Amino acid sequence: MSRNHNNNIAYEKRRNPRLPWGYWMTIDTYGDPDLPLVDEDGTRWQSLRTALWSGRLGMGDSYFDVIENQLEFLLAVLVAIERTVSSQSESAKDLFGGDWQKAAHYSMWLEGHGLIEEGDRLNRATITPEGRAIIAMLMATRDPDLMAKPIGLRSLATYAGMRQEPDRAAMEAAIARAEASLPAMPITFARHTVADTPAVVLIGPARSRIAISETIWALQFDGEHERDLFYRWLLIRADRWRHWAEIVQRQGAPALTRHFLALRIAEEAEKGGI
Structure with a gap:
């Protein structure tokens, strides 16, 4: 009825x-x-x-x-x-x-x-x-x-289409400025594509007798804009990259993902006065 x-x-x-x-x-x-x-x-x-x-x-x-x-x-x-x-x-x-x-x-x-x-x-x-x-x-x-x-x-x-499109040009300009200011480092975060999906990867020294690098951590995103927002967040904190690479080397890649989640929660809590 x-x-x-x-x-x-x-x-x-x-x-x-x-x-x-x-x-x-x-x-x-x-x-x-x-x-x-x-x-x-x-x-x-x-x-x-x-x-x-x-x-x-x-x-x-x-x-x-x-x-x-x-x-x-x-x-x-x-x-x-x-x-x-x-x-x-x-x-x-x-x-x-x-x-x-x-x-x-x-x-x-x-x-x-x-x-x-x-x-x-x-x-x-x-x-x-x-x-x-x-x-x-x-x-x-x-x-x-x-x-x-x-x-x-x-x-x-x-x-x-009613939603405001992200300013891609401004985002790329901000990322380019941040990347240009980075010193030469043995480890680095970079934008990448993993299985046709936008991602951020961490490239560090490989566990090898030969001095080569390898991807030791990766995080995939639903879209490029969200990926780039996170990448920019990482660029601002380039002084922490070596420490974050050590987390992967000691505890494994999932530990770094959990660490980032904890950092973001703490950041948002502080903004909200919690």
């Missing part, structure tokens, strides 16, 4: 399921131009989308782009369910980046709000009448810039 968040009467028995969700609201721009939509109980909303997100789903207020991103994702999931996702594995991979926990949680969240029928997994879920009404409303109120884009992961990239 499809249930409203605060009402046990099925949605289709209280509303016309053939109309978009929120059709019952009225527009009153005189009472409050910033909150022109009025619900039946007198609650005012900025838009149908905020009424759904903050009111019906109880998700609270947030930044506009965050809400729009989440509603576009909700639309993508509901539409995928409506066209019948072929397998649980496909839904977890395509919609949730392979994270089964997130896929299961989102499925239970949809069920808890009465947007899919009870007891259904994501791959064989059935959209409730209210869920279909929400699809109709979200499709009708999509950002005009998204109208030409198919519903799904491609449209979500628009919201990723």
Whole structure:
């Protein structure tokens, strides 16, 4: 049975399921131009989308782009369910980046709000009448810039574009200045790629009779910018490199990773006054 968040009467028995969700609201721009939509109980909303997100789903207020991103994702999931996702594995991979926990949680969240029928997994879920009404409303109120884009992961990239891109030129300039000031040392940290993944490596003397160097420690990152942020952090502390190399030589590579984690925690704690 499809249930409203605060009402046990099925949605289709209280509303016309053939109309978009929120059709019952009225527009009153005189009472409050910033909150022109009025619900039946007198609650005012900025838009149908905020009424759904903050009111019906109880998700609270947030930044506009965050809400729009989440509603576009909700639309993508509901539409995928409506066209019948072929397998649980496909839904977890395509919609949730392979994270089964997130896929299961989102499925239970949809069920808890009465947007899919009870007891259904994501791959064989059935959209409730209210869920279909929400699809109709979200499709009708999509950002005009998204109208030409198919519903799904491609449209979500628009919201990723709203985030400020890191200044790569400034980062490279800062790294170049720091590297130029380094003295010649037998051990060094360097940016590298390990298995096609951005990484920082520590190169030190090899345990060999021949004076050669080898990589004695490495840490991989999801992206180049995060890798470079860490590398810059290391460059500022070049006076500690010899000591850090000794940690690897005495205790092994994992010990240095743990040491860095402890340093970062201590640094953040101090910033926060803990």
